[in-house]
Amino acid sequence: MVGVSEMGAVKPLLAAAAGRRPERRPVWFMRQAGRSLPEYRALRADRGMLEACFDPAMVTEITLQPVRRHDTDGAILFSDIVVPLKAAGIDLDIVAGTGPVIAHPVRTAADVAAIARLEPDAVGAVAAAVSMLRAELDPTPTALIGFAGAPFTLASYLIEGGPSRHYAHTKAMMYGNPELWHDLMGRLVDITVTFLRVQIQAGVQAVQLFDSWAGMLSRRDYEQYVAPHSTRVFAELDGAGAGGAAIPRIHFGVGTGELLVPMARVGADVVGVDWRVPLQEAIGRIGPGPALQGNLDPTVLFAGDEVIAAHVARVIDDADHAIAAGARGHIFNLGHGVLPDTDPDTITRVVDLVHSA
Numbered sequence: 209m210v211g212v213s214e215m216g217a218v219k220p221l222l223a224a225a226a227g228r229r230p231e232r233r234p235v236w237f238m239r240q241a242g243r244s245l246p247e248y249r250a251l252r253a254d255r256g257m258l259e260a261c262f263d264p265a266m267v268t269e270i271t272l273q274p275v276r277r278h279d280t281d282g283a284i285l286f287s288d289i290v291v292p293l294k295a296a297g298i299d300l301d302i303v304a305g306t307g308p309v310i311a312h313p314v315r316t317a318a319d320v321a322a323i324a325r326l327e328p329d330a331v332g333a334v335a336a337a338v339s340m341l342r343a344e345l346d347p348t349p350t351a352l353i354g355f356a357g358a359p360f361t362l363a364s365y366l367i368e369g370g371p372s373r374h375y376a377h378t379k380a381m382m383y384g385n386p387e388l389w390h391d392l393m394g395r396l397v398d399i400t401v402t403f404l405r406v407q408i409q410a411g412v413q414a415v416q417l418f419d420s421w422a423g424m425l426s427r428r429d430y431e432q433y434v435a436p437h438s439t440r441v442f443a444e445l446d447g448a449g450a451g452g453a454a455i456p457r458i459h460f461g462v463g464t465g466e467l468l469v470p471m472a473r474v475g476a477d478v479v480g481v482d483w484r485v486p487l488q489e490a491i492g493r494i495g496p497g498p499a500l501q502g503n504l505d506p507t508v509l510f511a512g513d514e515v516i517a518a519h520v521a522r523v524i525d526d527a528d529h530a531i532a533a534g535a536r537g538h539i540f541n542l543g544h545g546v547l548p549d550t551d552p553d554t555i556t557r558v559v560d561l562v563h564s565a
Protein backbone atom coordinates (compact mmCIF):
# COMPACT_ATOMS: atom_id res chain seq x y z
CA MET A 209 0.00 0.00 0.00
CA VAL A 210 1.29 3.47 -0.86
CA GLY A 211 2.86 5.36 2.03
CA VAL A 212 2.63 2.49 4.47
CA SER A 213 5.70 1.01 6.12
CA GLU A 214 6.34 -2.50 7.33
CA MET A 215 4.94 -1.64 10.73
CA GLY A 216 1.70 -0.53 9.08
CA ALA A 217 2.33 3.12 9.93
CA VAL A 218 1.99 5.99 7.49
CA LYS A 219 5.40 7.29 6.48
CA PRO A 220 6.24 10.14 8.88
CA LEU A 221 7.00 12.67 6.13
CA LEU A 222 3.67 12.03 4.40
CA ALA A 223 1.80 12.16 7.70
CA ALA A 224 3.34 15.53 8.60
CA ALA A 225 2.57 16.96 5.15
CA ALA A 226 -1.05 15.85 5.45
CA GLY A 227 -1.58 17.23 8.95
CA ARG A 228 -1.58 13.84 10.66
CA ARG A 229 0.51 12.95 13.67
CA PRO A 230 3.77 11.33 12.52
CA GLU A 231 5.30 8.45 14.47
CA ARG A 232 8.52 10.45 14.62
CA ARG A 233 9.37 13.96 13.49
CA PRO A 234 10.36 13.58 9.83
CA VAL A 235 13.76 14.88 8.74
CA TRP A 236 15.66 15.01 5.47
CA PHE A 237 18.21 17.38 3.96
CA MET A 238 18.29 19.23 0.70
CA ARG A 239 21.43 18.05 -1.13
CA GLN A 240 21.76 15.07 1.22
CA ALA A 241 23.03 13.08 -1.76
CA GLY A 242 26.25 14.47 -3.13
CA ARG A 243 29.71 15.62 -2.33
CA SER A 244 29.45 15.44 1.45
CA LEU A 245 29.43 11.62 1.08
CA PRO A 246 32.68 9.74 0.26
CA GLU A 247 30.63 6.91 -1.27
CA TYR A 248 29.10 9.47 -3.67
CA ARG A 249 32.48 10.91 -4.61
CA ALA A 250 33.75 7.37 -5.31
CA LEU A 251 30.80 6.54 -7.58
CA ARG A 252 31.02 9.83 -9.44
CA ALA A 253 34.83 9.78 -9.83
CA ASP A 254 34.73 8.75 -13.48
CA ARG A 255 31.15 9.67 -14.45
CA GLY A 256 29.78 13.06 -15.49
CA MET A 257 26.93 14.53 -13.48
CA LEU A 258 24.42 14.44 -16.36
CA GLU A 259 25.51 10.96 -17.38
CA ALA A 260 24.77 9.82 -13.82
CA CYS A 261 21.34 11.51 -13.88
CA PHE A 262 20.30 9.45 -16.94
CA ASP A 263 21.53 6.11 -15.55
CA PRO A 264 18.72 4.49 -13.50
CA ALA A 265 21.06 2.25 -11.47
CA MET A 266 23.31 5.21 -10.56
CA VAL A 267 20.31 7.39 -9.69
CA THR A 268 18.93 4.66 -7.47
CA GLU A 269 22.20 4.00 -5.68
CA ILE A 270 23.05 7.69 -5.11
CA THR A 271 19.51 8.42 -3.88
CA LEU A 272 19.76 5.59 -1.34
CA GLN A 273 23.25 6.42 -0.03
CA PRO A 274 22.19 9.15 2.43
CA VAL A 275 19.12 7.16 3.52
CA ARG A 276 21.25 4.17 4.48
CA ARG A 277 23.79 6.32 6.26
CA HIS A 278 21.52 8.76 8.10
CA ASP A 279 18.07 7.07 8.29
CA THR A 280 16.38 10.14 6.80
CA ASP A 281 12.58 10.15 6.40
CA GLY A 282 12.85 11.54 2.89
CA ALA A 283 14.82 10.18 -0.06
CA ILE A 284 15.25 12.98 -2.60
CA LEU A 285 15.54 11.63 -6.10
CA PHE A 286 19.07 12.16 -7.38
CA SER A 287 18.73 14.40 -10.42
CA ASP A 288 19.08 18.09 -11.22
CA ILE A 289 16.76 20.94 -12.12
CA VAL A 290 18.28 21.11 -15.62
CA VAL A 291 17.70 17.40 -16.41
CA PRO A 292 14.29 18.03 -18.09
CA LEU A 293 15.79 20.93 -20.08
CA LYS A 294 18.57 18.65 -21.34
CA ALA A 295 15.97 15.99 -22.17
CA ALA A 296 13.95 18.60 -24.09
CA GLY A 297 16.98 19.18 -26.31
CA ILE A 298 18.64 22.25 -24.76
CA ASP A 299 22.42 22.18 -25.08
CA LEU A 300 23.78 22.43 -21.54
CA ASP A 301 26.17 20.85 -19.08
CA ILE A 302 26.60 20.72 -15.32
CA VAL A 303 30.11 21.87 -14.48
CA ALA A 304 31.62 20.76 -11.17
CA GLY A 305 32.01 23.67 -8.77
CA THR A 306 29.97 25.98 -11.02
CA GLY A 307 26.58 24.43 -11.75
CA PRO A 308 24.50 24.42 -14.94
CA VAL A 309 26.05 26.11 -17.99
CA ILE A 310 23.86 26.76 -21.05
CA ALA A 311 25.63 26.69 -24.42
CA HIS A 312 23.40 29.34 -26.05
CA PRO A 313 21.70 31.63 -23.50
CA VAL A 314 18.04 32.35 -24.25
CA ARG A 315 17.69 36.07 -25.03
CA THR A 316 15.59 36.57 -28.18
CA ALA A 317 12.12 35.66 -29.45
CA ALA A 318 13.74 33.08 -31.75
CA ASP A 319 15.57 31.54 -28.78
CA VAL A 320 12.31 31.23 -26.85
CA ALA A 321 10.41 29.83 -29.85
CA ALA A 322 13.06 27.12 -30.18
CA ILE A 323 12.30 25.67 -26.71
CA ALA A 324 10.50 22.41 -27.39
CA ARG A 325 8.17 20.37 -25.21
CA LEU A 326 9.52 17.56 -23.08
CA GLU A 327 8.62 14.11 -24.38
CA PRO A 328 7.98 11.86 -21.38
CA ASP A 329 10.09 9.10 -22.96
CA ALA A 330 13.13 11.40 -22.89
CA VAL A 331 13.11 11.13 -19.08
CA GLY A 332 12.31 7.41 -19.09
CA ALA A 333 15.54 6.78 -17.18
CA VAL A 334 14.20 8.89 -14.32
CA ALA A 335 10.93 6.93 -14.30
CA ALA A 336 12.89 3.66 -14.25
CA ALA A 337 14.91 4.87 -11.26
CA VAL A 338 11.73 5.88 -9.41
CA SER A 339 10.28 2.38 -9.82
CA MET A 340 13.50 0.80 -8.55
CA LEU A 341 13.56 3.19 -5.59
CA ARG A 342 9.98 2.47 -4.59
CA ALA A 343 10.75 -1.24 -4.49
CA GLU A 344 13.66 -0.52 -2.11
CA LEU A 345 11.91 2.07 0.05
CA ASP A 346 8.39 0.67 0.43
CA PRO A 347 9.28 -1.55 3.42
CA THR A 348 10.99 1.40 5.20
CA PRO A 349 9.69 4.59 6.88
CA THR A 350 11.34 6.69 4.14
CA ALA A 351 9.21 8.48 1.52
CA LEU A 352 10.48 9.14 -2.01
CA ILE A 353 10.50 12.83 -2.94
CA GLY A 354 10.59 13.93 -6.56
CA PHE A 355 11.41 17.46 -7.63
CA ALA A 356 11.71 20.01 -10.36
CA GLY A 357 13.04 23.53 -10.73
CA ALA A 358 10.33 26.19 -10.74
CA PRO A 359 9.86 28.15 -13.97
CA PHE A 360 11.56 31.31 -12.61
CA THR A 361 14.70 29.52 -11.45
CA LEU A 362 14.92 27.55 -14.71
CA ALA A 363 14.39 30.77 -16.72
CA SER A 364 17.19 32.45 -14.78
CA TYR A 365 19.69 29.73 -15.77
CA LEU A 366 18.52 29.71 -19.40
CA ILE A 367 18.68 33.50 -19.79
CA GLU A 368 21.89 34.14 -17.83
CA GLY A 369 23.59 31.08 -19.34
CA GLY A 370 24.74 29.93 -15.90
CA PRO A 371 24.79 30.95 -12.25
CA SER A 372 24.35 34.66 -11.63
CA ARG A 373 24.69 37.27 -8.91
CA HIS A 374 22.34 39.98 -10.13
CA TYR A 375 20.06 38.24 -12.65
CA ALA A 376 20.35 41.34 -14.82
CA HIS A 377 19.55 39.64 -18.14
CA THR A 378 16.65 37.77 -16.56
CA LYS A 379 15.12 40.89 -15.09
CA ALA A 380 15.80 42.85 -18.28
CA MET A 381 13.61 40.39 -20.22
CA MET A 382 10.99 40.26 -17.45
CA TYR A 383 10.62 44.05 -17.23
CA GLY A 384 11.51 44.97 -20.80
CA ASN A 385 9.67 42.31 -22.79
CA PRO A 386 6.92 40.86 -20.59
CA GLU A 387 5.23 39.16 -23.52
CA LEU A 388 8.37 37.20 -24.37
CA TRP A 389 8.93 36.51 -20.66
CA HIS A 390 5.47 35.01 -20.23
CA ASP A 391 5.93 32.94 -23.41
CA LEU A 392 9.18 31.51 -22.00
CA MET A 393 7.64 30.89 -18.58
CA GLY A 394 4.65 29.12 -20.16
CA ARG A 395 6.99 26.75 -22.02
CA LEU A 396 8.90 26.06 -18.81
CA VAL A 397 5.65 25.32 -16.97
CA ASP A 398 4.84 22.69 -19.62
CA ILE A 399 8.28 21.07 -19.27
CA THR A 400 8.12 21.14 -15.46
CA VAL A 401 4.62 19.64 -15.33
CA THR A 402 5.61 16.85 -17.73
CA PHE A 403 8.74 16.08 -15.69
CA LEU A 404 6.82 15.99 -12.40
CA ARG A 405 3.98 13.90 -13.86
CA VAL A 406 6.48 11.32 -15.10
CA GLN A 407 7.94 11.12 -11.60
CA ILE A 408 4.51 10.91 -9.94
CA GLN A 409 3.24 8.26 -12.33
CA ALA A 410 6.38 6.23 -11.67
CA GLY A 411 5.79 6.47 -7.92
CA VAL A 412 7.30 9.50 -6.13
CA GLN A 413 5.26 10.17 -2.99
CA ALA A 414 5.82 13.92 -2.63
CA VAL A 415 7.25 16.61 -4.89
CA GLN A 416 9.31 19.70 -4.18
CA LEU A 417 9.35 22.68 -6.50
CA PHE A 418 12.68 24.48 -6.12
CA ASP A 419 12.37 28.20 -6.83
CA SER A 420 15.82 28.66 -5.39
CA TRP A 421 16.46 32.15 -6.74
CA ALA A 422 12.95 33.69 -6.48
CA GLY A 423 14.18 35.60 -3.43
CA MET A 424 15.85 38.02 -5.88
CA LEU A 425 12.40 39.42 -6.70
CA SER A 426 10.16 41.88 -4.90
CA ARG A 427 6.79 40.59 -3.84
CA ARG A 428 5.09 42.71 -6.48
CA ASP A 429 7.31 41.31 -9.23
CA TYR A 430 6.87 37.75 -7.95
CA GLU A 431 3.08 38.12 -8.04
CA GLN A 432 3.07 39.67 -11.50
CA TYR A 433 5.73 37.67 -13.35
CA VAL A 434 6.07 34.36 -11.53
CA ALA A 435 3.07 33.41 -9.39
CA PRO A 436 0.66 32.74 -12.30
CA HIS A 437 3.12 30.23 -13.75
CA SER A 438 3.98 28.43 -10.51
CA THR A 439 0.24 28.32 -9.78
CA ARG A 440 -0.27 26.46 -13.05
CA VAL A 441 2.47 23.96 -12.17
CA PHE A 442 0.78 23.09 -8.88
CA ALA A 443 -2.74 23.15 -10.32
CA GLU A 444 -1.79 20.71 -13.07
CA LEU A 445 -0.61 18.27 -10.41
CA ASP A 446 -3.99 18.23 -8.65
CA GLY A 447 -4.99 14.61 -8.13
CA ALA A 448 -2.03 13.43 -10.24
CA GLY A 449 -1.31 10.50 -7.91
CA ALA A 450 -2.49 6.93 -8.44
CA GLY A 451 -6.31 6.79 -8.50
CA GLY A 452 -6.50 10.60 -8.32
CA ALA A 453 -4.68 10.72 -4.98
CA ALA A 454 -3.19 14.00 -3.83
CA ILE A 455 0.61 14.18 -3.80
CA PRO A 456 2.00 16.60 -1.19
CA ARG A 457 3.57 19.61 -2.89
CA ILE A 458 6.51 21.36 -1.20
CA HIS A 459 7.51 24.85 -2.38
CA PHE A 460 10.97 26.17 -1.50
CA GLY A 461 13.16 29.16 -2.22
CA VAL A 462 16.11 30.95 -0.60
CA GLY A 463 15.77 34.46 0.81
CA THR A 464 12.01 34.30 0.33
CA GLY A 465 10.92 35.80 3.67
CA GLU A 466 9.11 38.56 1.78
CA LEU A 467 7.52 36.03 -0.59
CA LEU A 468 6.18 33.44 1.84
CA VAL A 469 2.58 34.57 1.40
CA PRO A 470 2.45 34.37 -2.41
CA MET A 471 4.62 31.23 -2.45
CA ALA A 472 2.11 29.52 -0.13
CA ARG A 473 -0.82 30.82 -2.19
CA VAL A 474 0.32 29.29 -5.47
CA GLY A 475 -0.81 25.97 -4.05
CA ALA A 476 1.81 24.54 -1.71
CA ASP A 477 0.87 21.97 0.92
CA VAL A 478 4.27 22.46 2.57
CA VAL A 479 6.24 25.71 2.52
CA GLY A 480 10.02 25.47 2.75
CA VAL A 481 11.57 28.25 4.82
CA ASP A 482 15.24 29.24 4.80
CA TRP A 483 17.13 30.01 8.02
CA ARG A 484 16.40 33.75 8.00
CA VAL A 485 12.80 33.55 9.25
CA PRO A 486 11.90 31.63 12.42
CA LEU A 487 9.21 29.03 11.66
CA GLN A 488 6.56 30.51 13.98
CA GLU A 489 7.09 33.87 12.33
CA ALA A 490 6.77 32.23 8.91
CA ILE A 491 3.37 30.76 9.75
CA GLY A 492 2.38 34.11 11.26
CA ARG A 493 3.04 35.69 7.87
CA ILE A 494 1.43 32.91 5.82
CA GLY A 495 -1.56 32.27 8.07
CA PRO A 496 -2.80 28.86 9.26
CA GLY A 497 -2.84 26.00 6.79
CA PRO A 498 0.28 24.58 5.20
CA ALA A 499 2.93 22.47 6.89
CA LEU A 500 6.41 23.99 7.16
CA GLN A 501 9.78 22.55 6.18
CA GLY A 502 13.10 23.78 7.49
CA ASN A 503 15.12 25.58 8.64
CA LEU A 504 18.50 24.94 10.31
CA ASP A 505 21.25 27.17 8.92
CA PRO A 506 23.53 24.77 6.95
CA THR A 507 26.62 26.51 8.33
CA VAL A 508 25.64 25.56 11.90
CA LEU A 509 26.82 22.04 11.02
CA PHE A 510 30.41 23.38 11.20
CA ALA A 511 30.04 24.85 14.70
CA GLY A 512 30.50 21.76 16.89
CA ASP A 513 28.14 19.34 18.62
CA GLU A 514 26.99 21.57 21.45
CA VAL A 515 26.05 24.46 19.20
CA ILE A 516 24.38 22.10 16.74
CA ALA A 517 22.25 20.52 19.48
CA ALA A 518 21.14 23.95 20.71
CA HIS A 519 20.19 25.09 17.20
CA VAL A 520 18.34 21.84 16.43
CA ALA A 521 16.38 22.23 19.67
CA ARG A 522 15.52 25.80 18.77
CA VAL A 523 14.23 24.87 15.30
CA ILE A 524 12.07 22.16 16.89
CA ASP A 525 10.76 24.60 19.50
CA ASP A 526 10.00 27.17 16.78
CA ALA A 527 8.22 24.46 14.79
CA ASP A 528 6.08 23.47 17.77
CA HIS A 529 5.06 27.11 18.19
CA ALA A 530 4.30 27.25 14.47
CA ILE A 531 2.08 24.17 14.79
CA ALA A 532 0.29 25.75 17.75
CA ALA A 533 -0.25 28.80 15.52
CA GLY A 534 -1.83 26.78 12.69
CA ALA A 535 0.92 25.05 10.72
CA ARG A 536 -0.37 21.61 9.74
CA GLY A 537 2.91 19.90 10.57
CA HIS A 538 6.70 20.17 10.43
CA ILE A 539 9.33 18.46 8.32
CA PHE A 540 12.83 19.13 9.68
CA ASN A 541 15.37 20.20 7.07
CA LEU A 542 18.13 22.73 6.56
CA GLY A 543 17.33 26.23 5.35
CA HIS A 544 19.19 25.34 2.10
CA GLY A 545 21.36 22.50 0.84
CA VAL A 546 24.07 20.58 2.68
CA LEU A 547 27.40 22.31 2.00
CA PRO A 548 29.91 19.98 0.29
CA ASP A 549 32.48 20.10 3.14
CA THR A 550 29.96 19.05 5.79
CA ASP A 551 31.05 16.05 7.90
CA PRO A 552 28.48 13.34 7.15
CA ASP A 553 28.64 12.05 10.75
CA THR A 554 27.32 15.43 11.85
CA ILE A 555 24.29 14.94 9.62
CA THR A 556 23.65 11.51 11.12
CA ARG A 557 23.76 13.07 14.60
CA VAL A 558 21.23 15.73 13.59
CA VAL A 559 18.85 13.00 12.39
CA ASP A 560 19.20 11.24 15.76
CA LEU A 561 18.59 14.50 17.63
CA VAL A 562 15.43 15.21 15.62
CA HIS A 563 14.10 11.67 15.98
CA SER A 564 14.70 11.60 19.73
CA ALA A 565 13.36 15.10 20.44
Ligand SMILES: Cc1c2[nH]c(c1CCC(=O)O)Cc1[nH]c(c(CCC(=O)O)c1C)Cc1[nH]c(c(CCC(=O)O)c1C)Cc1[nH]c(c(C)c1CCC(=O)O)C2
Nearest residue numbers: 238239240241242286287288289304305306307418420545
Ligand atom coordinates in the same frame (compact mmCIF):
# COMPACT_ATOMS: atom_id res chain seq x y z
C1 LIG B 1 19.68 25.63 -8.11
C2 LIG B 1 19.67 24.12 -8.21
C3 LIG B 1 20.50 23.34 -9.08
N1 LIG B 1 20.17 22.03 -8.85
C4 LIG B 1 19.22 21.92 -7.88
C5 LIG B 1 18.87 23.24 -7.50
C6 LIG B 1 17.80 23.58 -6.51
C7 LIG B 1 18.28 23.34 -5.12
C8 LIG B 1 19.13 24.45 -4.56
O1 LIG B 1 18.63 25.55 -4.43
O2 LIG B 1 20.27 24.14 -4.19
C9 LIG B 1 18.55 20.74 -7.35
C10 LIG B 1 19.34 19.53 -7.09
N2 LIG B 1 20.56 19.18 -7.58
C11 LIG B 1 20.92 17.97 -7.10
C12 LIG B 1 19.86 17.47 -6.31
C13 LIG B 1 19.89 16.03 -5.82
C14 LIG B 1 19.31 15.56 -4.68
C15 LIG B 1 19.76 16.11 -3.34
O3 LIG B 1 19.30 17.22 -2.94
O4 LIG B 1 20.46 15.38 -2.62
C16 LIG B 1 18.89 18.46 -6.26
C17 LIG B 1 17.56 18.45 -5.51
C18 LIG B 1 22.14 17.23 -7.38
C19 LIG B 1 23.36 18.00 -7.73
N3 LIG B 1 23.46 19.05 -8.60
C20 LIG B 1 24.76 19.43 -8.71
C21 LIG B 1 25.55 18.60 -7.88
C22 LIG B 1 27.07 18.68 -7.75
C23 LIG B 1 27.65 18.07 -8.97
C24 LIG B 1 28.78 17.12 -8.68
O5 LIG B 1 28.72 16.33 -7.72
O6 LIG B 1 29.70 17.12 -9.51
C25 LIG B 1 24.68 17.69 -7.28
C26 LIG B 1 25.04 16.55 -6.36
C27 LIG B 1 25.24 20.50 -9.60
C28 LIG B 1 24.48 21.76 -9.48
N4 LIG B 1 23.26 22.00 -10.05
C29 LIG B 1 22.82 23.24 -9.68
C30 LIG B 1 23.79 23.81 -8.82
C31 LIG B 1 23.71 25.17 -8.17
C32 LIG B 1 24.83 22.86 -8.69
C33 LIG B 1 26.04 22.92 -7.79
C34 LIG B 1 27.28 23.36 -8.46
C35 LIG B 1 28.48 22.89 -7.68
O7 LIG B 1 28.68 23.38 -6.56
O8 LIG B 1 29.18 22.01 -8.19
C36 LIG B 1 21.50 23.80 -10.05
